[in-house]
Each structure stands twice: as structure tokens, then as C-alpha cells.
Amino acid sequence: MSAQTNDSNKFKGRYNEPVPTSNLVSDENDFPEFEPFDEQATPRSHAPVGAPLSVQHVDMCQQINKPNHHTSAYDIQNLVVRRGMEFVMLVTFSRPLTPQDDFQLEFLIGSDPSVNRGSLVVVTCSSRQGGPWSGQIKEMQGASVTIGVTPSANAIVGKFRTYVAVVTGTGLQRTKRDPNTDLYLLFNAWAPEDAAFFPDEAGRREYVLNDVGIMYQGSAGAVSQRNWMFGQFERGVLDACIYILDASRMPIYDRGNVIKLVRKGSAMLNSQDDNGVLVGNWSDDYSMGTPPTSWTGSVKILLQYANTGVPVCFAQCWVFAGVFNTFLRCLGIPARPITNFSSAHDNTGNLKTDLIFKADGTPDRRHTRDSIWNYHCWNEVYIVRPDLPPGLGGWQVVDATPQETSDGHFRCGPASVAAIKEGLLCHPFDSGFVFAEVNSDVIFHKRDRYGTLSPFRVDKTHIGQAIYTKAVGSTASLDVTHNYKYPEGSAEDNRTMSRAEEYGVERDHSEVPDGQLSVSITAEKVMLGQDVNLFVDFQNQGEHPRTVQAHLNASVIFYTGVTANHFRAEDFTVTVQAYQTERVMLKVTAQEYLPHLGSQLSLHFIVTGQADDQSVSAINVTNLETPRLTVTVSGEPRVQQEMFVNVSFTNPFNFPLHNVHLAMEGPGLIDCRSRYYSAIDPQASISWNETFSPRLDGPRCILAVLDSNNLRQVWGMAEIIIITA
């Protein structure tokens, strides 16, 4: 980006004017207060007859407009409205209007605004032609005129400057620049002509107006969750979202196009390429910033980015998804975070995730390049896709987590969910990439002595086992797997997969022996610090007994499937009778895994077995559960009334917690607060009190998160209903 900024002279023979890319910082003197008519124009036609008309006051009527536009919750001085829907302004003139008087409203965005690009809009209330926004006089009371203005449903989104210009005999006499009359214009999920229209009210309340949400984590067999505070209405957040677009140098003219805007957002939420909002970090070392697990929500991140212009450290996928969701809802776009369990990543664009084993059945870590994420979070936006054939609008995947393989750039989407379900991978953007994330096959290879690979098992169901989001209007989870895929093996699924192949996606067609022996692993839910009981079931569907040379491999893994530490390898032998299942119970003690955990909470078990010529294998990921914080709220739950919150915690472990950071946040209730303890000894308790005054009414919540060097992912929440003052 800097090339153009520094060397703009190199383009002087190329552009008539530089393309404006800044909304918040732009030339505020772009409009003369008096603009004389061109001398060569037709002579005075609208010369005033009485006393000269001038504008005394302009009122943006916040109390009337905000409830109508569902923008009351924004904690901001200026009027916020949604496009494609009328708002009113009260203009007080120096005297009552006469039929000879003529005036116009002017709305400007960005520097050097242009009528034909939509960044300068002239609104007339007479028969005289204006711009694309319509205006009408709704009421006149003496010298005060109430004017209704309807921005077009495809208007530029951002912060407009407002002027009123009176036509005099010799030119246009404008109001002075007044920051109080600046107007924020958003996408409108309530307007049927808007590309961000959402068809039902419950959905709009959830996907645009709900400022808290849930991120699903863990693994397909053991889903866990944590709350995330979107906080899109908190003070400074709307300006921060516009700042992100400015920092991306997105042309002002493009900011009404929701497709371009969400694609730009997916690029800007990560710091790669463009110094965007968040720095990804998948190591165990977060000493140079904030650990991804310790954030309570998006607000602090967005405000820090907007205040410093420097990417915020650190994020993993749910942080990218949480902050991106705030950005989208804040600008009025229906959006929700999504979790895909067992997500295929970093493959070469085909549908194969290759796991490689040595001849003895142990994992060949050196030659295995692919990994399966326990889960991956992205976002969906609900938008119209006029650029695609009919039927492919609605929910679209956008992903802000930096992905090397997405077209070589760190962004992803919007990719139509309907197109992914149908295997229609011939449309933009990045649908093939998302298709692979939910549909890859896992192929188990043995590597022979010559370095060549032969597949011995293909698992077509492991990847994309479940896809979750929060339900509308409740805290329940909603399984949306069926939006992405037809049932495995159905006729429709086969059609989708062949279509994907027609569009060049490489699938596995390995011939693998169809064995009579199989193995599976199950584990019970277990708290961090407890022993893990693994149940390994060998099933023999053949008519002869089989003796299996089996091997257990146990590691601590990152949620990305990458091994952090390996802690156990064990051989054992099992004989399974014909048509029988033999269960082996293996105990993994806390003493074994605790020294290897670091800050990870996922244990990964692989069992492989060899019986004559048949190889079998099974994988299990067990997530250790963490204790909860207790959050209690007291006081009268009323807007602007002082209330109290207490966060308490007792260390249940026999080891001390070091370098403990506590944070809490509650959109509409309490801003981000934090507290530090150098250590919490075994069985010791802490208790933290804060006071606050609710800003917004309705059901609200406060989330608290504890983060320490040796324990992460500890949180607690309180829910309350605030009544109006």
C-alpha cells in the first residue's frame, strides 16, 4: 500500500484525481460557504422576492430517528441511521418559506466528493432534480420545516457531513460545517432493497442487534463453549470499524457494496499484507502481547487498534471470528460466528488430508504435512449475491483467520454456503477452499522402505463432522451442518462430490482393503487434573479369531492438530474372537500428561493395529475441562443505577497458578476492567468487586475470564435483566 502513498507522483499522468480512501479524516473545507452561479448560466431565475432566506438551525432529530432505525443502542453523539429508510431533519430558517424559496440538502462523504460516484448527494424537496436520495417536506411550522430524507438502498456506508444550501439570486448559500449534524449511514437488514436485507425480525434482532454471543470450541464429540462480547454498540466501536476501512485504503466509492466490503473486512481483520487489526499467534509464547484465550470480547481490541493504528497481539481463530462479527454487525450486516469441528487445513486445494504412518504403525511425524484442526471458527454474513446465479445468495462464509492457501492472500470469502452444499465451486470467492475445509477425506498411508506411500484406510466422515452456531434468541447451539452438506453417502451428496470433481477438485479414489477388523476409541469427559480412561474397542466381523499387534500413541496437541508434546507410546496385543468386540481399557494418569500440557487442553490418542495383512487405526481427541469463575451481580437492575459485580475463584489444583490476569466486560453494563494476581496458591481463593451503572436495558450479561501462565480457558458469566430508568 505504501508504494502508492509515497510515490503518488508516479501516477500523475494516470489519475485525474487520487481516489479518496479516507472517511474519518478528510478535507472539511471542501465546500465553499457561498458558491456563486456560473456567469454563463441562464440569468437569475429564482431570485428571492422577500427578505433573504437563511438557515438558523439544523436538528438531526435523534429521538425520533434512532428507535425507527434500531440504532438507539449506539453509544455515540451523532445520528446513526440505516439506508433505504426515511429519517427526518428539522431545519429552522430565518423566516417561513414562500413558494419562491428554493433550498437543498447536501450529504458528503470522504474528500473531494463526487455526484456521479455517490459521495456527494444533493437532496431537493421540490420538482427540481436532485441526486438519488429522495426528499420531501413533511411539516412546516412557522420557520421550522421537517424534512424526510430517504437514502438510496445502495448508498455508500460511513460518516456523512450534512449541509443545507439556500438558493439565492447569485449562488448557493450554505450552512457552516457543523460536526453535530454529521450522520452515520449503515447497511439495513430491515430494507428489502438493501443487499444486507434479512427476512425476519427475530433473525435481525439476533444477527444485527445482539451484542453478545457464543463461540463453540472443543471437538466434535465433546463440544465446549465460551461467551464472546461483541459490543458493537459500545463507545468508539463504530468509528473504529470505519477506521479499519480507512486503514485498508478502501475507496469511499466502494463502501456501499456489501460484497466488496465484507471481502475487504476479511483481509483487514488480520495483520498480514495490510497491517490489519489482529496478529495471529499459534505458539505457546504470548509474552509480547495478550494471550488469545484471555480476551473477553472485541471492544478492547477494536479501540486499541483504532487508537494506535498498530495490529493488536494476539489472536487465534475464535478471536478473529469474534472481532469480525462485531465489525459486521456494527455496520449493519447480518452476521454470525460458525464453528466447524474437525476442519481440514493447509492442503493443496484437493480433498485429501494425508496422515502417514511408519511400517510399524507409529505416526510418521516427519512426513505428515497435513493437520486436522479440532475446530475452526469463521463467520457467515447474510447478503444478496447479484454477481452469482439465482439461489446462491443468503449465508456466505467469510473468514478473517489468515490462510496461506486462499489464493495466496490472507482473506477468504464471501463464499456462498448454498454453492458449497451443491458443489458449485465455479463462483467467487474461495468456495473451493471452504468446500475442502468441510469435505476432505482423511487418508491413512503407510510409507514403505523405498519412500513410496500406500493408503490403507480412508475416512470420509471425520472432516466437517459438525458445524455449529448459536441459535436465534436463545443460548442453545444450532447445528447448521445440513446447510453445508447433504447426508454422507446420499444421492445428493454424491452429486455434489462429482460436481466438485468436475470443477477440478481432486478427490481420493484409493483402493483400500475392505477389512473385517476395525478399532475405535472413546473417552469420558474429564476435568483438567483428573486421570483419563480410554476405551479401545477392537471389532472382528470375520469368521476367524484375530490377534492384533496394537500400538497407542499419546500427545498433547494444539487445537490446530499440531503436536505440542508427545508423552506416551505403548505396544499391546489383543485377540478378538470371530464376530466379537474386545475392549481394552487404558488409563492415562494426570501425572503423565500434566507436565506436558503447557497451556494446551487437548490430548490426542492414536491406536494403530496390525493383524496379518490388515492395518487398522483410530484417533481420539479429548479436551480437558477447566473450572469456572463465579460471577454474581447485585443491586437494583435499572438503567443508570449503581450496581455491583463480584468475581470469585478457588484454585482446585495442587499447584499454584502464576501470573494471573482477570478481565471482565458487559456490553451496555460495564466497560472492560482487569485485575492482576502474581499467584493463586493451591486451594486459595480470590474475590474481586467492581461497581457499574447500566447504560442499556433488556437482558444483559457480564463475562469474566481468568488467564495464567499454567491455566487458561477459565471463565464465568452472570446474566441479568435491566429495566428502564
Place this chain on the structure above:
Amino acid sequence: MSAQTNDSNKFKGRYNEPVPTSNLVSDENDFPEFEPFDEQATPRSHAPVGAPLSVQHVDMCQQINKPNHHTSAYDIQNLVVRRGMEFVMLVTFSRPLTPQDDFQLEFLIGSDPSVNRGSLVVVTCSSRQGGPWSGQIKEMQGASVTIGVTPSANAIVGKFRTYVAVVTGTGLQRTKRDPNTDLYLLFNAWAPEDAAFFPDEAGRREYVLNDVGIMYQGSAGAVSQRNWMFGQFERGVLDACIYILDASRMPIYDRGNVIKLVRKGSAMLNSQDDNGVLVGNWSDDYSMGTPPTSWTGSVKILLQYANTGVPVCFAQCWVFAGVFNTFLRCLGIPARPITNFSSAHDNTGNLKTDLIFKADGTPDRRHTRDSIWNYHCWNEVYIVRPDLPPGLGGWQVVDATPQETSDGHFRCGPASVAAIKEGLLCHPFDSGFVFAEVNSDVIFHKRDRYGTLSPFRVDKTHIGQAIYTKAVGSTASLDVTHNYKYPEGSAEDNRTMSRAEEYGVERDHSEVPDGQLSVSITAEKVMLGQDVNLFVDFQNQGEHPRTVQAHLNASVIFYTGVTANHFRAEDFTVTVQAYQTERVMLKVTAQEYLPHLGSQLSLHFIVTGQADDQSVSAINVTNLETPRLTVTVSGEPRVQQEMFVNVSFTNPFNFPLHNVHLAMEGPGLIDCRSRYYSAIDPQASISWNETFSPRLDGPRCILAVLDSNNLRQVWGMAEIIIITA
């Protein structure tokens, strides 16, 4: 890109291994010379019976392989072959092979090569399973074995390391690393299974093997041309092309995918975003580098980039297209440069190019943001598009000139030409952008006193008037407009335009008065330094005489349509009788325009007229022709024989030329040479002699270019046929 390089630790929990992105510089010790078999593998099965076998010598058989693979012209030490087609290797062992002997060939690319990603290929000549490339023993003579190897038609493209490994009883015994056996593998336009297959031999000779070409410039009414030396076979160029992919950090695994590779190329040929090959400069100030007009071809640019790693200054569109064409042909992809005359640019993604006029008919430069390039050059590649529905493969637009509006990134394509013709804009990549470049409407607006615009004329034929490339096997031009568009106004054209609208492309539907008066401008071809005669024809199709208040506006413009200097404004009045045409001749003298030229050669004339309520306008762009250099070649035209070339020039102007740079280049004949003259006085002559020895036979040429502070675009060429030694 640097974020990941510097902070790779942040990703340690995310990737099992870093993705290899370097071909030329990679770990050369990645393969042990002796690799013992795993102890737990099955016991010795292939133990040798006689004396131990070892490899004495590996010969890559360049003299046999190069003609078969059409790679003889590459000036490089190593073997260059094309994928999907057999090449042979001669391996000399320590003794004749016996049936018990076993060996394999191994081809490696990039660091840490991987069998399942195709960067490590094992080729066996026995029944034992190898990788995707096939091998067979073709001949045995004593201890020498001729082996045929056929790389798969989708193999990775780049520089492979070659090993021969003999199976011993205890492991694999490999040859030492030998740079002489390194192998360059290219795309193959001759192999039907290759995505870069081209269906006829004449086309392959032109689009892959021709190392010189023609760039069309000027304007639609007056096409000019200049030669461009692609030089894809010159020493160092192939390595430079691979270096570009390395500099882009393109994963090795993706380099067999022609779609990803050309898209990456379009991004890397310009310096924006990624420190790519060329820095664009559209000013008149080239003091910090080489003026775009002064290059003779691509070789010097590519070698300079590969040697320094720093973007080369400076380029305009034909330089980007010329160098990109070299890159594509060098890697084996059929490619050609294209010129679009009257190209619409930098619009907001709709099909409207807005020209704005004041009430008096003069151009309103302050409010006109759009410009029409006299011409714009891009490239086409001929490739299969499995990612799109049938029928959209073949020629695809790729454009390396940095375009702000192409998805916010500095790259463009591949966009299917067939999809553009049909208006199927719902497929990747950037087809809507290219569609607008060739199909926009020009809308003439008047801006009224209130700042609002009203259209008075729409020209649907001005943009994309003609699209040219060089014909196959000749120096004639080929009009390929019909590949991009159906005839204006035809039923098919209407269908295309409505389809484009269905896919969200905004078109103009202004109601403009259908007037009876029109105006047009013509000018004769004119040499720089001569007067220009403009013929302005006013045509009255009505039944009453009309008096027109007309206005002529004359400027020097950049080829991008942007005004460099304005030099004349003149009012005149014309009366046109009913059903008559009235011609006005306006003379523009050389004295008028010469002081304003700078280094531009395009004069831009607008005539506007007002008769009662009707406005008319016409635009003319006249390109001044420049003198030619005389290039003569003497000596016996035979490979490796000394020959002579003379470049001569006489300054025909009455002003001296200052700071004169002369350059010449002839692929296969003579490398880049240059000479400097501080001044050439009026009527003075220069003469420059060089000697050279032809490297390649066949029809060849030498291009010379003169560049000075006050005269550019002067060139000359000599063509000769070289016979073999």
C-alpha cells in the same frame, strides 16, 4: 509477507512444517547418500547376489531430449523438458544389471520434499510401485541403461534435483548431489493432458516459441506499433522467472497449477504489494530510472530484477505486458500481448465512463474523474479451466498492470475471454473488471448550477473499439475484437449486456434527447513537428437550418487520457443548412503544440456545440508520428559467425535532442547493448556499429530504440535469416 518470515514462531502450533516456497535456493543436503531400511520392516528381500551395484555416471541426454521437447533454444547448461512427455536418461552402473538388481530414480524440488505433495517423485522401472511419473528401461548396453521417464502432465514446474538410488540389502545407496543432472520441467503446450495444451503447431510456435513480438499502440483510428523482444530463451531468463515465483513465496506445491501460477504472475510483475518486478510510472519524470519508452525488451529487466531482488524502474502497460509475456512463454504457457483501444479505467465497477461539461460546453476537469486510455495492453494465456463450466477455457485475460479497482489488489485474471463475450460474469477471476474495460458506455453530462448532473449524450461504441494482437507466423496485426464482443447492437450483444446486468453490473439507461444535429472530428496522420489539420463536420438531419455556438478545446494528453497540458480554447459559430453537413477546418500549428508536449505524443481535441436546446460533442485523439532509426546488418548470416550491425539516425527537427540513450537487442543474435550521446543537433547524424555472433538460426531480428529528454518512441529494426553453422 514479511510478517510470517520474521515471526514464524507464531505459527509453530499451526504447521507441522513450514510450507516450502523456494525453488532455486533450497537445502541441497536434504537426502542422505545412504538411507538404511527401517529395522522393523520386513527382512532383506532384495539382497544382491553378485558384486554390489553402484552408479558410475548419469547423463541427461541433452542432444536427444532438447529437440523432442522444443527446448533447444534455451541458453542454459541444464536439461529443460516439458511435462507429460517422455525424456531419456543414460545411467551407467558399475556392472551390467541382473534380474535381482533394483534401483529407482528420484526427482526433488524445493526444500523438504514430500511424496504426497508431488515435490519428491520416485520413478521405478520394475513392477514395484513408484510415484506418479512413469519409468521404463528402453535399452541396455553392457552396464549402461537408457531409461525413459514421463513426468505426469500435472507435475510441479521448476528446477528438480535428480538422484539415482540403488537398493542394497540394508538400504538405499544414492548418487551424490550433482548440479549437472538438475532438470527444468516446464508446462507443455504439446501434451493434450497438460492444462497449457495448445491445439495447433503454428500456434505453439508463435505463442510459446516466438521470442519477439509486436505491441500495438496509438489510438483506434491510428494504430501504431513497436516491436518487443521477449527473449525468453536468453541466458538467465528461465532462472529469473523461477526467481520471481520464489520472491512471491508461492508454495512449491502450487507451481504445477497453471491457474494459480498465472494469477500469481499477474501480481508479481508489478511492484505493488509484493516488491514485484516492475515499478509503474505514469508521470513525465523518469529521472530515477529508465523511461518506459526506452526498453527494447524484457531480458534486461528480468536479469536486473533477479540479480538485485529490487523492483525495476519504470514501466507502463506495454512494458508490464511484454515482460509478463516473456515470463509466461519461458515457463511454457501459450501467451500473447493484447491491446485494447479506448480502454475504460478506474471506474467503480459499473459500465459508465462519465465525462462532465460546464454549462457553456467546456470540459469540467474538476468534476470529471473517469478517463479513457487511448489504449491499454494486457496478456492472454491459453489454458484449460477445469474450475469453470465447459466452454470457458481457452484464451484468458491476465493483466500485470497495477489496477486499484481489481478486487483491491494489484493483479487481474485469469478471466475467460469467452465468459466476457457471453456476459457470464459470475466466475473468477475479475471478469467484470475486464468486461467494463471493453464495454463501458461514455456518458456526456452537463453539470447545472446546483451541482446536479444531466446526461446529454451516450456513446456506446467508443470504448473497446478495437482489440489487437500480432497474427500467428507473420508481422500482420490480428483483430480479436470479436473474441470479446458480439457486434454492437446485435441480438447476441443485447443478450450479453442483459446477462451482465443480471450479474449486478450497472449500465446506463439515461434518457437523452435524440437530436438531429451531430458533430465529428477527423485529422490526417501527422509527423511530430508538422501542423495538424482538423476537420470538424457538423451534420444537420433536420428540416431547418441550425446555428451552432461551437467550442474547440485542445490539450496534450498522456496515453491514459489524463491531460498533461492544455494549449488552446477557441469559440466559433457555424450555420448548417437543413439536411446538410458543414465542414470547418481548424489548423493547429507545430509552434502551438510543441512547447507543451513534454514527452507525450497524443493531442486531444474536444469540440462541443450548442444549438437552441441541443448539445453536441465529439472527441479526437491524434498521435504524432516519430522518425525511424535505420538498422542494417552485414556479414555472413551463419550461427557462430561474426556479423555487424549499424544503427544510424539524423535529427530531422530544428531543435537539438538532449540526453540521448540508444539501446539495441536481438534475441539469439546479440545481447542488450547501449550507447549515450549528450546531444544530437538539428540535422546532425549519428552512426553506431556493433559486432555479434548469432547463437540461434532461423528468422531473427534486432531492435534499436532511441530515447531522449525531448523525443521518445523512436525505433528501428532489421530482420535477417540465420543459417546453421
